[in-house]
Structures are given as structure tokens and as C-alpha cells.
Amino acid sequence: MKSGRKSHSVAKAFELINVIAEQGPEGVGLQELAARAGVVVSTAHRYVTSLIELGIVERDTTGTGTYRLGIGLVTLAGRYLEEDVLRKAAHPYLIKLAEISGETAHLGVPLGGRLVYIDKVESAKSVRLVSHIGSQAPMHCTSMGKAMLSLASPDEQRKFVAGPLERHTPKTLVGADLLAELELVRSQGFALDDEANEEGVRCIGVPLVNKAGIAVGAISISAPANRFSVEDCRRLAPSAIEYAAEISGRIGYAGSPFTVPAG
Known part of the structure; x- marks a missing residue:
């Protein structure tokens, strides 16, 4: 009808x-x-x-x-297929992340300078974060966004940081401070959102890369900050990095997810 x-x-x-x-x-x-x-x-x-x-x-x-x-339709179809492949590759690892952390695991991709959530596995705990597949968030103050930005070339990072970036909380970093954090994220392989996007929420994010070494997404663990400390994030980082490497391998990348050509 x-x-x-x-x-x-x-x-x-x-x-x-x-x-x-x-x-x-x-x-x-x-x-x-x-x-x-x-x-x-x-x-x-x-x-x-x-x-x-x-x-x-x-x-x-x-x-x-x-x-x-035209090629535009092919590009749109390719984007859909790439995201579908990424979801299928990442979902078993989101389950693992949720199991080892007891918290909510997310998968996100970049879109127009923002982060879009395309999959999630909920925490089994009664008090958990409210997030929706298809919703968007800023790149510069989320763990997944910063994880992906860390693999951009220095020129791309400077261009991004030069744009208007909103301070969502007192802990949101912009300008030179954000550039310095992206350098740290790149060197350690994971990013933290220590209440930078939303007060009372803490996350750890790790980038996912395709066969060309380009960041096409990220995975994260998110939880209320009062039960998910920075130390918890760092404790879970090795597992998150390992899972990200395996997901990246499943979508065609053959090297380290954090070794990409600098521009």
C-alpha cells in the first residue's frame, strides 16, 4: 500500500x-x-x-x-559494499570487545568530516550508554574519530584542525593541543575520549585500515566514566589493537594498521 x-x-x-x-x-x-x-x-x-x-x-x-x-552511482554502491564488508568483518570482534570489557562496543566510519556509527554490541549491564546506529558524532573529540584522524597525513591533519571545531566539554582539545594528541595516538595505536565529547562518558578507540593503508573505520569501547577508568582503557588497549589488526587483515590490509605513509 x-x-x-x-x-x-x-x-x-x-x-x-x-x-x-x-x-x-x-x-x-x-x-x-x-x-x-x-x-x-x-x-x-x-x-x-x-x-x-x-x-x-x-x-x-x-x-x-x-x-x-555514471561513476557517481558506482562510487555510492562501492561505499555501501565496503561498509557492508567492514561490518561483517568487525562484528565478531565487537562481540569479543563487549565480552572482555563488559561494556558497549561500537564500529564507526568517517562521513563528511564526521563519525557515523554503523554497528554496535550492547553492554549486558543495566546502566549503559544510549547510542544509535546511523547517528553521527564529531571526529575531533571522539576516540574513534581521533583514531582515524591519527592516520591522516600531517597536511590533512593541519587542514582539519584549522577548521571550526567546537569544544563540547572543558576536556575537548583543539588547535595545537589536538595535533599533539593525534601524534600520541598514532604512536601508541589507540585514542582516548576522556570525557572530551560528553561529560561522564569515557571511550577507547582503535583505527581500521583497508588494503591501501587508509583509515576506513574504527572500533571502540564506551562506558560511563564512573565505572570505566583511564586505567581500564589502557588495560584493554592491547586486545583492542589486536582485534583491529585482525579486522584490517580481513578487509585486505597486510601490514601494521599504524604504519602508513606520511604526507
């Missing part, structure tokens, strides 16, 4: 994309595209122009003028 809330424009755009996809690499001409989608040529042209600007569709400029799927 239709909800009645579906956007006509969005539905029509996907209909055009489906028509183009059905034609394969040869593509489809504008008139045929319009006919198959049940719209006038001018409407089809307006839609495909927007889709071309977004990289979802591309036009053959060698003479045929046909339309076919």
Missing part, C-alpha cells in the same frame, strides 16, 4: 535511472528514455541534466548522445 508521501520527483528520477540501467553500457537516447519513462522529452532532459551534474548519469559525447550510468 502506498503511503502517499513519496516524492514524485524522486520517484521519477529513479524511474529514469532504472531505464538507463536496463540499457546497459550502450545507453539510451533521450527520446527513447522519455518514452519508456512516460514523460515528455523536455522533462526527461531536465531530470537527466541534474543527474549528470550529480555524477549519477553520464552522456556519451562521442556522437551517439546516449545516456548511461
